[in-house]
Amino acid sequence: MESAWLAQRIGEPTARGIAAALTDLIRQGTVTAQTRLPTVRSLARELGVSSGTVAEAWSELRRHGMIHTDRRRGTVVLGPPDVPRPIRYERIGHWGDRLAIDLAIASPDPALLPPLEAALIAAAGAEGLNDYARETITPRLRAAVEPDWPFPARGWLAVGGGYEGVQLLCQTTALPGDRIAIEEPTAARLLDILETIGVQIVPVACDEEGPVPESLAKALRARPVAFVYQPRGQSPCGHAVTAGRSAELAALLEPTSTLIVEDDGIGELSVSPMVSMGTRFPDRTVLVRSYSKSHGPDLRIAIIGGAADAVERVRVLRSFGIGWTSRILQDTLAHLLGDAEVRERVAHARTVYAGRRARLKSELAERGVPTGGGDGLVLWVPVREESAALVTLAAHGISVAAGSRYVIGPAATHHLRLATARLTDDPGELADLADVITLAARGGLSGGS
Template sequence: MANEHPNTTPTPAAGGPLDDTWLVRQIAAAGSAESVVPLLERKIREGVIRPGTRLPTIRALSEQSGVSFRNIRDSLAVLRGKGLIETRRRGGTVVADPLATRPDRPGDPAAAEAAGTNPVGELAHASSDPELLPDLAEALAAGLRSPGLHSNVRQYITDRLRTAAQRDWPFAAEAYVAGGSGAEAALLCVGTLAAPERKLALDVPINPGLLDHIRRLGLEVFQVPADSCGPDPDALASALSRGARTYLFQPTGPYALTPPATPERVARLADAMARFDGVVVVEDDSVGPLANAAGPTFGTALPGQVVRVRSFCRSYGADLRTSVIGGPREAVERIRDNRSYGLGVNSRILQDALAHLVESPATARTLKRARGVYARRKETLARALHRRGIASRSGPNAQFLWVEVDSEVDTLIDLAAAGYSVGAGSRSFVEPPSTGYLRIATLRLPDDTAAIDQIAGAVERAMRGQMRDLYA
């Protein structure tokens, strides 16, 4: 008989218990909620862990694998939201059939994917509604007419895109360069400009994925929370006094609980930065032309110290993957040279396609409609929650509603069990907030008020913990 691979064990029969030792080794190797989820999802979809298989308890998996109880519980909550596992009152947690359709589950990803639609229950990510994006055919045709097409000479930003960006750039930038997607460009700027001190001050709440990548750069991070007037000057001054010389500012606030900074607050923040030498601001305008309220800038108060990143992914679609970075020449050239050792450059086709969209009156009309629809969806959910006595918060440009909860993890699990996947608000902060938050994406909420009311009802039931006894 051939020797078995040392890391494999026979696949358990459907309906039977899973071999704890095998699963513990897999989870221990994964090490985090972010890694455990794709690992178990792959094993379930490939049939290695069969439908009907009973999983060990959360506590047993945590104690034996060394992965925290919370990470195991979060991972299973995500898998439950994907419809890959289900919890039965007497049968424990079992693997569901990933190919089975469950039309009664509002967030069933398999059924939604088959229908070509976004799952109603996918409320964790602020992805744009394809129905509200401009048609790219004409823009790409314009890009194909770009001068110098097929030239081997790198063009870090085309003349047409530079001109289009300059029309409403909020300060006089000495140089521009085209970057990748907005988050990629912001990360590139931060990684380049914060390199000497390896310390960074940043606004919170923030995109949790971007925050994770910033931490992977090895930077020491200090958070700057906001109140109704904008980021806290004292928190920024504290970060600067501890050695931070780069500040990641979010002028349009896609994750904000509060409005953009007032002119008076911008002045106070600028005064705080002026007391320290060598401070550089990276303005991450990730909402871009989709913003309802113009975001402020430090470019006039701190000339020569500000780099701004403008993203267009939410406005025009993720496939363009082209942003614009503008600021002082020396800083922009450092950023340019740090992108794949100066070899990274965006296609002229995509650059001029983006420029066409920025210039197009038809695209402007599409954006105006999109802003109205997105605002109406968010307001409809906020009102549905309010009718149930649930307060929510959101800045005017924010693409999420924030709901304060007593137990973030437990509420997330209950919502996942009901077929709704929402964001864990605590992941958007450097330091854990004093309260738990749900972060509910609103861009792709349904336009059906009854469906939105159903979402609000699920949030209410989850906050009450009506299903929590199933996971004890």
């Protein structure tokens, strides 16, 4: 495409005007997919504007999936605007009837979840239903969760799951172009969320005790508006932040104004104690605790508790749409949390999940495949080459998640993420599974096999 041709069709030479004009041309089919656009500099010259103005327009079009830029081809048209998609989260694979063992999705074992019938009946009979009052959290649910909250929360809100909580906190804290620091590797959906809201992701390396202080110090020099991390049961690595490491991180965060977002994704299923920086910074820490894996995915509930202003911003944003989380679902969770038998069932599930994870970890260690981490519902398995390992496992009817989904850019080493919550409890079957995983992991690690 000639820059002069495009410039003639742009009525308003601003970033918004350029983006709008090109969007119309793409929607109408006048500009088709794979069309190479003029360079930023040449179009800016034709329009008599700065290169930064055109670059801003290109950035907006790129965010909506209409154009793509690479070094060899320049900037090309992909097609009409589309809803941003969680690419990492959706890149799981569909194996059809060949799939025998699914280790890709870290979902709870239905046999270990508490029954919901009695709790739903109790909640459906509660007073105050069918009222349009926007209740951020019901009194029963707050009374159930507050005693175990690791720090005094000034604001409370029930939301539709842990990822919604993290997304809304990031969305209401950061403007497009702002920086957010996050562990690497981290949950694939967290990376999708941050990319979708248009922030710059600043990676923080981790070890067995959590985020590495030196790496966080480097990240903080970029002045991120928020630091998002998982204090325990970290996915995909399985580490938990120790009290000593938390103190080191807090010392680095103390002179900043960075919002601290703690994502407690497995909550009561974690075998590690909760160490929260909210005990030091209650006015700028928010804990997001999910109950989906411990008490049932269909409850769709997580609790946000912490800094009042951050929680209030989320409440305001939600008021444009859903407004509040169903009081029936909130009080169902409250009933479950207060039931002694349910507490015993969740404690049993925690033990079972920990055992399944530990047994596969041990089997792989015996075969020379280290996995690290001691908490969570997944294992982070090093492999020689990701694609080859995926093919090997697929050939044996085993689906796993590619490690590349959990990092920001190309990684120096390759990994697979294995979900462990639904592993077999049969020792022989587990040994056979470990053999196949080892075969996939090695794939030439010592010269090939």
